[in-house]
Amino acid sequence: MSQLPDSTSDLSRRNLLRGTAAAGLLATPAVGLLSACAGSSTGDDKADTGAKTSDNPLGVADSGQVEVVVFNGGLGDAYAKFDVTVFNKKHANVKVNLSSTQKIKTEQQPKFSTTPADLINNAGADIMALDTLVNEGALTELTPLLDAPSWDDPNQKVRDTLLPGTVNDGTFDGKVFVLNYAYTVFGMWYNQALFDKNGWTMPTTFDEFFALAPKIKAAGTAPFAFAGKYPYYMRWAIMSWIWKSGGKQAVVDIDNLKPGCWKTPEVMAALEATEKIVKDGYTLAGSATLTHTESQQAWLDGKAAILPCGTWLENEMRQTIPSGFQMKLANFWDVSANDKAKGAVYAGSGENWIVPKKAANAAGGMEFLRAMFSVEGAGKFAELTSSLSSRAGSGDKVTNSTALVSAGEVMKKATGDLVSFKHPDWYADVDKAEQNAIGELMAGRMTAAKFADTLQAATDKVAGDSSIKKFTRDA
Amino acid sequence: MRHGKARFITSFLFLPVLLYVFYVLWPYAQDIGYSLTNWGGYSDTQEFVGLDNYVRLVKDELIRKAFWHSVFFLVTVPVFTIALALLFAFLLNVGGRGSRAGVRGVWGSNVYKVIFFFPQVLSLVLVAIMWQAIYRGDSQGLLNGILMKIGLVDADKPLQFVADPTPFLGVPTVLWFLLLIAVWGGTGFYMVLFSAAMQSIPKDIFEAATLDGASRISAFFRITLPLLRDSVSVAWVYLGFIALDMYALVYVMTPSQGGPDHASEVFASVINFTAFNKGQFGYACAMAVALGIFTLLLAAVQLRVTRRERIEY
Numbered sequence: 001m002s003q004l005p006d007s008t009s010d011l012s013r014r015n016l017l018r019g020t021a022a023a024g025l026l027a028t029p030a031v032g033l034l035s036a037c038a039g040s041s042t043g044d045d046k047a048d049t050g051a052k053t054s055d056n057p058l059g060v061a062d063s064g065q066v067e068v069v070v071f072n073g074g075l076g077d078a079y080a081k082f083d084v085t086v087f088n089k090k091h092a093n094v095k096v097n098l099s100s101t102q103k104i105k106t107e108q109q110p111k112f113s114t115t116p117a118d119l120i121n122n123a124g125a126d127i128m129a130l131d132t133l134v135n136e137g138a139l140t141e142l143t144p145l146l147d148a149p150s151w152d153d154p155n156q157k158v159r160d161t162l163l164p165g166t167v168n169d170g171t172f173d174g175k176v177f178v179l180n181y182a183y184t185v186f187g188m189w190y191n192q193a194l195f196d197k198n199g200w201t202m203p204t205t206f207d208e209f210f211a212l213a214p215k216i217k218a219a220g221t222a223p224f225a226f227a228g229k230y231p232y233y234m235r236w237a238i239m240s241w242i243w244k245s246g247g248k249q250a251v252v253d254i255d256n257l258k259p260g261c262w263k264t265p266e267v268m269a270a271l272e273a274t275e276k277i278v279k280d281g282y283t284l285a286g287s288a289t290l291t292h293t294e295s296q297q298a299w300l301d302g303k304a305a306i307l308p309c310g311t312w313l314e315n316e317m318r319q320t321i322p323s324g325f326q327m328k329l330a331n332f333w334d335v336s337a338n339d340k341a342k343g344a345v346y347a348g349s350g351e352n353w354i355v356p357k358k359a360a361n362a363a364g365g366m367e368f369l370r371a372m373f374s375v376e377g378a379g380k381f382a383e384l385t386s387s388l389s390s391r392a393g394s395g396d397k398v399t400n401s402t403a404l405v406s407a408g409e410v411m412k413k414a415t416g417d418l419v420s421f422k423h424p425d426w427y428a429d430v431d432k433a434e435q436n437a438i439g440e441l442m443a444g445r446m447t448a449a450k451f452a453d454t455l456q457a458a459t460d461k462v463a464g465d466s467s468i469k470k471f472t473r474d475a
Numbered sequence: 476m477r478h479g480k481a482r483f484i485t486s487f488l489f490l491p492v493l494l495y496v497f498y499v500l501w502p503y504a505q506d507i508g509y510s511l512t513n514w515g516g517y518s519d520t521q522e523f524v525g526l527d528n529y530v531r532l533v534k535d536e537l538i539r540k541a542f543w544h545s546v547f548f549l550v551t552v553p554v555f556t557i558a559l560a561l562l563f564a565f566l567l568n569v570g571g572r573g574s575r576a577g578v579r580g581v582w583g584s585n586v587y588k589v590i591f592f593f594p595q596v597l598s599l600v601l602v603a604i605m606w607q608a609i610y611r612g613d614s615q616g617l618l619n620g621i622l623m624k625i626g627l628v629d630a631d632k633p634l635q636f637v638a639d640p641t642p643f644l645g646v647p648t649v650l651w652f653l654l655l656i657a658v659w660g661g662t663g664f665y666m667v668l669f670s671a672a673m674q675s676i677p678k679d680i681f682e683a684a685t686l687d688g689a690s691r692i693s694a695f696f697r698i699t700l701p702l703l704r705d706s707v708s709v710a711w712v713y714l715g716f717i718a719l720d721m722y723a724l725v726y727v728m729t730p731s732q733g734g735p736d737h738a739s740e741v742f743a744s745v746i747n748f749t750a751f752n753k754g755q756f757g758y759a760c761a762m763a764v765a766l767g768i769f770t771l772l773l774a775a776v777q778l779r780v781t782r783r784e785r786i787e788y
Contacts, residue, residue: 105751113519128517132754136518228612229638229730285631286619289612289638289730298613428753436736443638443735 055090057148058363058370065095066364067117069108072100073124074316075182075351079381080121080372086151087371094364102126112138116356118365121181123351130178130352131426135469139177140355145366146176151374158373165418166349166390173471179369180349181381183388184310185329185407186236187346192326192402194221194302202306205334206273209306213282216305224277225304227295228288231438232424234274237308238438240332240346241270243419247340255422256472257430257463262456270335271441271448278444288443293317300325308332310350314403315386328406331413345414349390426471433458503767509760516756528761538762541733541740545719547646548654548741549773552718553711555658560665561707563591565695567666568673569681588670592663603727606656610636610728637728640738647738653724661717665710672706673699708781712774719770722747742766 052059066087070080077100084096099117101107105126108116112128122128133139146159146167159167163183170178190202198219203209213223227233243251246266253261261267277283284304287295292309296317299307314327321327334342353372355365371377378391386404388395398404424431437454440446446454462468510528514521532538567584581587594602609617612635622628639648676699684694700707722743726732733740733748742762750759 109516109751112517129752129754132515133517135754136515138517231731281631284613286611286613286616286633286635289633289635291607294611294613294615298615303613428748432731432748432752435731436734439730439735443635445640 054149054154056367058144058367060091060094060363060367061361062091062093064361064364065097066119066361066368067359068096068098068119068365068368069104069117069121070098070100071104071121071123071351072102074312075381075385075387079377079384082380082384083368083372083377086374086377087368090151090371091367096368104128112356113358115360116358118355118359118361119368120354120356121351122178122354127352129425129428130172131428131469131471133354134172134177138357140357140359140362140366142170142176142179142355142366142369145179145370148366148370151370151377158370161373161391163349163388163390163392165347165420169349169420170352178352178354180351180390181353181372182312182349182351182385183347183390183394184312184350185345185347185388185410186240186310187308187329187331187407187410188237188333189299189307189309189313189327189329189403190305191299191302192328193324194305200305202328202330203333204331206276206336209333210276210280213280217282221302222284222287222304223282223306225284225287225290225295225299225307226442227290227292227309228439228442229291229294231435231442233292233308234438234442235424235434236310236346237332238270238274239421240344240419241273241335242267243346243421244332244339244341244344245270245335248344248417250340251419251421252473254459255426257423257427257459257470259460259463260456261459262452266338266340268448268452269338271451273335275441275448275451278442283442288439311403311407312385312387314401318386327403329403329410330406331410341416343413343415344417344419345410346419347411347414348418348420422471422473427462427468429462429468430455430458506760507764509757510764511761512757513755514757514760515754516750517754521757524757528758529765531758532761532765537737537740538742538745540737541742541745544647544650544739545721545741547650548657548718548721549715550718551654552657552661552721553714555654556661556665556714557707557710559658559662560669560710561700561703563587563662563666564669564673565699568670569691569694569699588667591666594660594662595664597660599723602656602660603724607728610652612636612638637739638730638735640735649729649735649739653721653728653739656724656728657717657721661714665714668710669703669706672703676702704781708778711781712777715773715777716770719766719773 050056050059050061068080068084070077077098080098080100084098087096088094102124103126104120104122104124105128108120108122109128111117112133122130146157148158150156150158150161166180166183167176169180170176172178188202194200195202198215200212200216201208203212209223216223226237239251242254246264250261250264250266254267284290284295284298287298287304290298293316295304296307296309296313297320298304300317300321311329314321331343331345353369355362355369359365372381373389373391375391375393378389378394379397381387381389382394382398382404386398386401388404388407395404395408424434434455437446437451441448441451463470509521511523511525512521513524513527566581567587597605611617611619612633614620614623614630614633616633616636618636619628619633622634623630628634635648636652637649639652641648643651680698680702681694684698689697719741720743721741725739725741725744726747729735729739733744743766746759746762746766749762750756
């Protein structure tokens with residue numbers, strides 16, 4: 001879930017600085033670009049720590065500064081600016097240096113082994129790969145923060161204020177290195193007004209979709225649009241369908257690189273259902289080439305009826321939502337009557353926050369995170385972004401958004417465990433192979449069977465490569 | 476050389492050389508050093524692995540694919556860009572009717588010069604945004620929209636341009652469409668370069684040839700081209716470097732940066748993926764060294780091949 005997209009523009013997120021630099025400087029200097037990031041100094045100048053008290057459980061020094069870097073993307077950076085004021089209520093003498101950027105990796109990676117910031121919002125397209133950061137031992141474990149009392153209530157641990165899945169999402173081999181601040185519900189978006197006008201009902205199963213789709217198409221609208229240029233958007237849907245069809249174990253097996261994990265009848269049922277959407281011609285023509293914002297705008301313009309995305313959608317498209325548009329979220333469709341986890345919802349925390357191992361003021365970085373998880377900080381986040389925070393109850397006071405309210409209803413109807421998958425964060429090679437294959441599947445150039453073969457081969461290759469560190473999950 | 480003069484020159488060169496060594500040569504040396512390790516990029520520990528990364532490089536299928544894509548650009552970008560630039564430069568300078576006052580360019584050549592040079596002024600960001608709108612793969616794309624309106628493209632099957640991996644003349648279609656952008660963007664600059672070189676060729680040579688009854692085509696091949704050899708040769712080397720890169724266009728324009736399904740991977744996109752997504756900086760450094768060596772070889776061969784005696788005029 002580390003791939004929450006930003007909204008500002010395709011180009012800034014594609015990180016053109018590095019691109020143009022590489023293009024402008026002929027090829028040879030590219031050799032220099034990589035190694036310019038090299039570091040050899042140690043940089044162990046840790047800041048002083050203060051006494052640990054119940055009001056200062058992490059022992060933050062009562063002076064000095066905290067360096068915080070926020071990703072200024074789909075969620076903006078206003079909420080983090082507000083959090084500075086929350087933080088300073090308890091630590092008036094500590095100066096917070098908050099900087100915002102969209103080039104997290106470009107700016108932070110070169111400093112990571114020497115003088116990194118104390119708290120980094122590792123998000124957007126230009127993120128540092130979490131598996132690499134963990135493997136390299138470059139992150140501070142966040143367990144002390146989770147076990148500290150929460151900002152508002154000394155009798156409640158931070159851990160107990162978080163929504164389900166948040167701790168699990170940041171856990172690598174039993175250790176928590178990442179906390180995700182935004183809580184996202186994924187599903188199928190539709191315009192209630194358009195559906196009412198045509199007398200359509202939002203499908204809850206594939207069968208219902210395939211019954212409705214010809215009617216939508218007859219009305220001159222494409223039934224389904226998606227962001228083909230960034231195949232991980234469709235991965236959210238496909239992994240949810242696999243989870244519903246095969247149950248949690250099917251996805252756990254895929255994450256654990258189990259032999260044959262992609263070839264089970266349940267996984268095939270989900271893949272074949274996906275293939276059928278494309279094969280039967282129910283996708284928006286050209287959707288396989290569109291960026292996320294292009295496909296979302298086409299959907300807002302009424303060129304398509306249904307679009308898979310997460311709850312940041314309203315905030316991302318706020319500028320161009322037509323009046324009268326009633327944006328609503330529905331759960332991903334169930335695959336068939338034989339589903340093992342019918343009604344499961346894909347939701348969880350996204351938007352990574354990490355404290356580097358070499359941070360000069362790691363305690364200060366964690367303390368800022370504690371302030372962010374306060375009632376006040378999380379409430380402001382929901383208000384500013386129309387997205388839930390992974391702090392429980394953050395959206396309770398926001399009622400003027402059909403999107404946020406419908407997302408709450410999807411969560412209320414959720415059954416069993418929340419859908420979650422880890423392999424894209426764990427194995428870059430599987431991630432790449434999967435994204436490429438999804439791109440081909442959704443463009444109609446690859447069959448479901450070939451898709452399963454391709455992914456099985458990629459999974460087996462990583463499983464057999466002893467140079468790649470392995471992770472496992474059972475829950 | 477007198478002693479004082481040497482000291483004078485050294486004192487002026489010291490700072491630039493120091494900067495050059497520190498910011499250019501030292502990173503090269505570091506890169507070679509890291510290419511012999513398994514450094515991951517985020518820690519300050521690494522193990523020496525000798526030439527393992529290079530052995531791996533030879534067997535890597537993805538880098539081999541990227542290599543052939545780079546070779547494709549290496550051949551096509553200079554050929555098309557130089558050919559077009561030469562044609563335009565010739566037309567703008569000596570292609571006009573030679574009826575009255577000697578040799579001149581086609582009518583309105585100054586306006587054309589500005590138009591052709593224009594892409595050079597645009598930043599790569601603008602170029603990419605513009606071409607994204609032109610190539611957009613649904614009915615709202617500029618080309619698709621027009622072609623659908625006049626009925627050349629089926630509304631249910633729009634052209635996919637840079638998202639199309641199917642081969643055309645044995646090369647993925649996406650590469651041809653990237654090539655078009657590169658040539659469009661590069662032609663203007665080399666046209667100006669060749670124009671300047673052509674203007675330094677004395678007009679009386681052309682006039683003499685015209686008097687002797689040479690057609691414009693034979694004037695181009697027998698006079699212009701041989702006298703432009705130096706400029707063309709330099710252009711070839713520069714364009715070779717640009718062709719080996721192509722990174723920005725691949726990164727911005729193609730699905731999953733090098734897709735669809737690796738159909739547009741080039742050296743630099745594989746290096747980026749290996750270093751920053753897979754966290755194998757050591758291996759990525761080895762790729763970068765290989766690319767560097769390849770580039771140097773290429774430049775050496777190119778300069779060697781085109782070395783000839785210079786004609787003074």
